[in-house]
Amino acid sequence: MKDVSRLKSVLEKGGFAVTSECGPPKGADPQAVLRKTELLRGKVDSVNVTDNQTAIVRMSSLAACCLIKKAGLDPVLQMVVRDRNRIALQSDILGASAIGIRNVLCLSGDHQSFGNQPDAVGVFDLDSIQFVQAVRNMRDQGIIVGGEPLSHPPDMFTGAAANPFADPMDFRVVRLAKKINAGADFIQTQCIYNMERFDRWLGIARDRGLTEKAYILGGVTPLKSAGMARYMKTRVSGMDVPDQLIRRMEGVSKDKQREEGISICVETIERLKQTPGIRGVHIMAIEWEEAVGEIAERAGLLPRPVIDDQ
Amino acid sequence: MITAQQKPIDEIRGMLVPYKRILVLGCASCVAECAAGGQKETAMLASTLRMKAKMNNEDVIIQEHTLDRQCVKDFVVTLDDIIGSYDAVLSLGCGAGVQAVAEMFSEIPVIPGLNTEFIGETRAQGLWVENCLGCGDCMLYYFGGVCPLARCSKQLFNGPCGGSVGGKCEINPDVDCAWQKIIDRLSRFGALDRLETIYPPKNWSRKQGGGPRKIIREDQQR
Incomplete structure (x- = not known):
């Protein structure tokens, strides 16, 4: 079997891609990864594997990707620049490619002060945009940072994240443009709760021709409870949860809130499917992988297309 | 100082x-x-x-x-x-x-x-703030006089990250977002286009890559 990116194949064939997320465990048990993976099998095209998210020590993203790959799914290797300098980042790109991982998402990473190692040094040698550029140069030109040639280039469908909801508002599209100009093939956005604001951002991106240059996947996260909605609004920087949505969650009894959260998520996906320039959806059901299948089903995203070359 | x-x-x-x-x-x-x-x-x-x-x-x-x-x-x-x-x-x-x-x-x-x-400045009575890392290769022209290395929590050269809200940094609401300041200042000078190009990876050898640094000025030696 040739190693190809399923995500890339689906997108290049004009399909509406579906990705989801698997957070590796705070431990060394491979079954913890594989259990989550099974919940996603057949429901999504590719699985993002987070890299010590919220700066908490977890099984390495690369190792978890390897487990997921062996299980027959298409992993997206998330890599943050917080913990590794350019030597380690580029080395891991080569290693990931060598074991058949075909997607990478280049991120800054949550600041180390948020996690369980607040005394750690933050490396931030490259930033996420420089990292995207480095991966693209490795792949397309066969060179590393500084220009030295590689004996064999890595094969990586390269992605970056975008947050349409952070400030300064006017500059968010400029930053998206920089990521795409750096070489991002695909973009996964921050969770969308404020569709109007998202549409404004995407409209500017469309006007600049950016939606033609990269595949943009809208991010969604099902709310588990009204409390979670309030928490995300007030405690998570760069997250825009409109009051109206919080009231909607509060309007149903506690035991129905998960269901309501899924409904909101499905409605968002329905709107994203109708939005020109959106090429897929990234479902981040945080520690709630069980919900992904139902969301995909109800949003009319199943069955996932069969890709011939896999 | x-x-x-x-x-x-x-x-x-x-x-x-x-x-x-x-x-x-x-x-x-x-x-x-x-x-x-x-x-x-x-x-x-x-x-x-x-x-x-x-x-x-x-x-x-x-x-x-x-x-x-x-x-x-x-x-x-x-x-x-x-x-x-x-x-x-x-x-x-x-x-x-x-x-x-x-x-x-x-x-x-x-x-x-x-x-x-x-390395910082005395901003007010009893208030000192960090604004220089002594990187050996000053980039302040490019960033409108605000150093992203010293003042952005993630040292982003191509910021701001997705955690910038209302001019504040995600790590702490007491911390100003350096990138908001960079953008504000460059906008004022009509130089925001400077940020459209990708700032390349930093040459850290000027700071730490060459081991402990020294300055030798023969014209100052006797």
């Missing part, structure tokens, strides 16, 4: 336990400006240490002295006449001051009384 803060008194006393004749050595430069190790703070710390020693019936001699600049050999050398009377120096200089004294007087322990913090 270099900023610093005094270490907790118990930590200082802990390090001084083995010594009986102690010179508390201040520095009248940067650490005086940031009210950590100037003549006044040196006198106050020496007095506190004497008081504590007395209360604990410790038989020690603690005296104080302040140099104009503890990090400059020409000033450090003036200690030659008095240093023989002591068996330890408690330095209230920055890390450079401590080491300059230690370098010159290899026989005597030099104990740091301060935690050296950062």
Whole structure:
């Protein structure tokens, strides 16, 4: 079997891609990864594997990707620049490619002060945009940072994240443009709760021709409870949860809130499917992988297309 | 300037336990400006240490002295006449001051009384802020006079990250988002287009890649 990116194949064939997320465990048990993976099998095209998210020590993203790959799914290797300098980042790109991982998402990473190692040094040698550029140069030109040639280039469908909801508002599209100009093939956005604001951002991106240059996947996260909605609004920087949505969650009894959260998520996906320039959806059901299948089903995203070359 | 803060008194006393004749050595430069190790703070710390020693019936001699600049050999050398009377120096200089004294007087322990913090400015009475990492390759022109290295929590050269909200950094609402400031300033100068191009990876060899740095100026040498 040739190693190809399923995500890339689906997108290049004009399909509406579906990705989801698997957070590796705070431990060394491979079954913890594989259990989550099974919940996603057949429901999504590719699985993002987070890299010590919220700066908490977890099984390495690369190792978890390897487990997921062996299980027959298409992993997206998330890599943050917080913990590794350019030597380690580029080395891991080569290693990931060598074991058949075909997607990478280049991120800054949550600041180390948020996690369980607040005394750690933050490396931030490259930033996420420089990292995207480095991966693209490795792949397309066969060179590393500084220009030295590689004996064999890595094969990586390269992605970056975008947050349409952070400030300064006017500059968010400029930053998206920089990521795409750096070489991002695909973009996964921050969770969308404020569709109007998202549409404004995407409209500017469309006007600049950016939606033609990269595949943009809208991010969604099902709310588990009204409390979670309030928490995300007030405690998570760069997250825009409109009051109206919080009231909607509060309007149903506690035991129905998960269901309501899924409904909101499905409605968002329905709107994203109708939005020109959106090429897929990234479902981040945080520690709630069980919900992904139902969301995909109800949003009319199943069955996932069969890709011939896999 | 270099900023610093005094270490907790118990930590200082802990390090001084083995010594009986102690010179508390201040520095009248940067650490005086940031009210950590100037003549006044040196006198106050020496007095506190004497008081504590007395209360604990410790038989020690603690005296104080302040140099104009503890990090400059020409000033450090003036200690030659008095240093023989002591068996330890408690330095209230920055890390450079401590080491300059230690370098010159290899026989005597030099104990740091301060935690050296950062290169910064005195923004208001009692407020010092970090704004330079001494990277050896100043980028302030490009970023409108606001250093993303020193002032962005993630040292982004192509910011801002997705955590910038209302001009504040995600790590703490007390921290300004440097990138908001960069964008605001460049907008004012009509130079925002400077940020459309990707700023390349930093050459860190100017900061740490070549090991400890030194500046050699032959025109200044005699």
